[in-house]
Amino acid sequence: MFKTILHLAYKNAFLRRSRAILLIVMIGVSMAIMITLEGLYDGMTVHMIEKTKRSDSGDISLFAKKYRIEGDIRFHINDADKKVSKLKNLTGVKEALWRIESSGLVQTARKSRPAKLIGIDLQAEEQFGKFSDFLQEGSLDFGKNGIFIGNELAKKLGVHLHSKLIFSMQDSKHQLQSVAFRIKAIIHTTNVSLDPQGLYIAREKLNQLLSLEKNSATQIALMSKHTDDAGLQKRIQQEFPNLNVQSFTELYPQLKETEQIFKKFNQISFFIVMSVIFVGILGVMYVSILDRVREFGILLSIGYSYRYIRLQVLFEAVVLGLLGYILGALLGWAFLEYLKNYGLDFRLFSDGLSMFGLDSTLYATIKTAYFSSTFIAIIVASMLSVILPLRKIKILKPIEVIRSIG
Amino acid sequence: MIELKSVDKYFYKSQEREVHALRDINLTIQEGEFSVITGPSGCGKTTLLNTIGVLDTIDNGEIYLQNREIANLSSKEKTEIRLKEIGFVFQAYNLIPVLNVEENIGFIMRLQGYSQDTIKARVREIASLLQIEKQLGALPNFLSGGQQQRVAVARAVASKPKIILADEPTANLDSKNSTALMEMMHELNKKEGITILFSSHDDYVIKNARRTILLNDGEIIES
Structure with a gap:
């Protein structure tokens, strides 16, 4: 039928x-x-x-309490490398790294703009988010006084590869620090909060400039093994009760x-x-x-x-x-x-x-x-x-x- | 086998143009009969055939098929009766255009759930009897009127229904094909023991029927 x-x-x-x-x-x-x-x-x-996750927040980021509100480097994380090692051993964590960041003013001979100087470790960034993918021009080598610049910021300042610029900031002792750099690479992350104001140098160097301990960080970011691992954030918060643990969606609600x-x-x-x-x-x-x-x-x-x-x-x-x-x-x-x-x-x-x-x-x-x-x-x-x-x-x-x- | 008691059928009932199509019909058809309903055009032959075949409804009376009242059944039950008890041969053949001759003949058997082998064997047997075995693969549109009518008869008899109702089956056929069709129907009636009821005003059909039921203006004049 x-x-x-x-x-x-x-x-x-x-x-x-x-x-x-x-x-x-x-x-x-x-x-x-x-x-x-x-x-x-x-x-x-x-x-x-x-x-955005690869260039900045990861799935979860950790900050010193008050840092996100005050934006002051006095509120930093100590012994960041030990904390990163501890995080890497947690179940569900795929990769982790730490960064140090300072707000300040970037200047050329003609222009100046507010910007943020981010101290990174190239090897760690490569493992974390394949940083080399973001290279638009130049080479990923800081050298002696090298600096990488976000492509949008470079456009606004009218600078190119090998151009000189000066970054001024306040160190942890409230002293004004101005350092001259030469642009070694132009970075294009497509992250709207980094490309128009991001500058990158080696993180040890930035800690030194900010008169901070060697392993001081303003942010620890981690990638989880499974997306939407809601339990992971809770476990990290329990593990680090003195830090502020925030998920990607809390950090980038607009995305x-x-x-x-x-x-x-x-x-x-x-x-x-x-x-x-x-x-x-x-x-x-x-x-x-x-x-x-x-x-x-x-x-x-x-x-x-x-x-x-x-x-x-x-x-x-x-x-x-x-x-x-x-x-x-x-x-x-x-x-x-x-x-x-x-x-x-x-x-x-x-x-x-x-x-x-x-x-x-x-x-x-x-x-x-x-x-x-x-x-x-x-x-x-x-x-x-x-x-x-x-x-x-x-x-x-x-x-x-x-x-x-x- | 079939019994009609005081059957009345109206068209356009209670309207100005009301037609009393069947008037107080009392009729009994015995098993194995070979009968013809005849009469002038518009006398109610087709209507009578359609009411017996539960295709059409009646306004008064009762119709029994093997002692079962069938006129007041639900449309689902009527469909079931048409499928299992009655074989229809329509004047306009009414073959299924997308199916070939073999599929058309075996269609009702398929609906009845016969096995593929049984259907195939029966289709071959009937096709041979009706001399259409060479046309089994053809679509109805490619057949002549006579061939289509034979396929319609084959479809009606293939599943061995208790009764075959044939509405003017020779109306679209020439005399040669009419003769052939009548001979076949006689043979089926004899061989398969199927009750056959025609409606026709073809003299040849009337002469060849064992019983003639004469209708006029919706009434049985002679039976």
Whole structure:
């Protein structure tokens, strides 16, 4: 019985071949576009978040209490290297490092700007967030008086590689310190809080300039093994009760919001595309069913029940929807795979994009959820699309069809 | 086997153009009968056939099929009866256009849940009897009127229903095909013991039937 219904459904689904193919292509192309948009939106947020984590906060950051409020280096973490070692031994921690940071004023012969000087260890940064990825120009070697500068800050100051600049700050003893540096590298992290005001030197040197102990830090950052490890923050806080332990979302709430906005965009485009697909299948099924009222009347008159017709029409819609899904999944996967590897070049809009912390090349991500959610949505849309046309058949009396045929 | 008691059927009931299509029909059809309902056009032949086949409803009376009252069943039960007890041969053939001849003939058997092998064997047997075995792979649209009518008969008899209702089966056939069809129906009636009830005003069909039921203006004049 089931086989017979399937057989009829399959034959009828392709009775009007060009109509069926057009519907399949429409579903496939719409779905591929939607999946690509989803992947791009997600890719944008994932890259934005990932780069911010790698260049600054990690998944969790630790600060001396009051440091985040006062911003004064008097509130620093002592013996940072020991604390980092301890953190690295905690379950769930993948990588950890410490940094020292001081606010001050950067000057050139013509311009000056408020900036922050960050003391880093290149080897630790490389392990933590592959710092070399952020190198835009120059080489990652501080040398004697070398300094790295955020690309946006370099632009604002009008400086280039090998340009000289002076950084002035207050040390821990409230003495003014001014040091001259030569730019060795231009850094582009896409982190909106670093690129326009970040300067990097070796962390031992900065501690020395700030008259602090060798292992003093203003921030300890760590990467967790599993994202969304809510328990990890709690455990670290218990381990270091005198420090302020903050998650990425607490440190960068605006990025979380951006992620939410993109999710909303995704949901909206998902809804629009699914509505289009739904209307497409509905239209085709409606016409197809109305075209075959005579056939359904004949079937009913020889003992084929309405239940079987419902199942048959449902199969027809699902077969078309599924074929459209397969085409859409293949196209979408191909687009995403390309965009994941080669990206979408938006160099023309690089300034605008960098304002939002985005690279000029946008990369996509691929998630199984794109395919599973569209699969469910297309099956549901296919099933819903036959409800209305089936109502026509439900009220159909076979005798009326037989009479009309003569 | 079939018994109609005081059956009335109206079209456009209680309207100005009301038609009393069947008037107080009392009729009994015995098992194995080969009967024809005849009468002038519009006398109610098709309507009578359709009410017996529970395709159409009645306004008064009772219809029994093997002592079971069938006129007041739900549409689901009526569909079940049409599937399992009755074979229809329509004037306009009413074959399923997307299925080939073999699939059309075996369709009702498939719905009844017969095995693939049984269906195949039965389809071959009937096709051979009706001389359409060469057309088994063809779609109905590619067949002549006579061939389509034979496929319709084959579909109706394949599942061995208790009764076959045939509405003017020779109306669209030439005399040669009409003769052939009647011979086949006789053979099926004899071989398979199927009760056959025609509606027709074809003289040849009337002459060949064992019983003639004459209708006029919705009433049985002679039975």
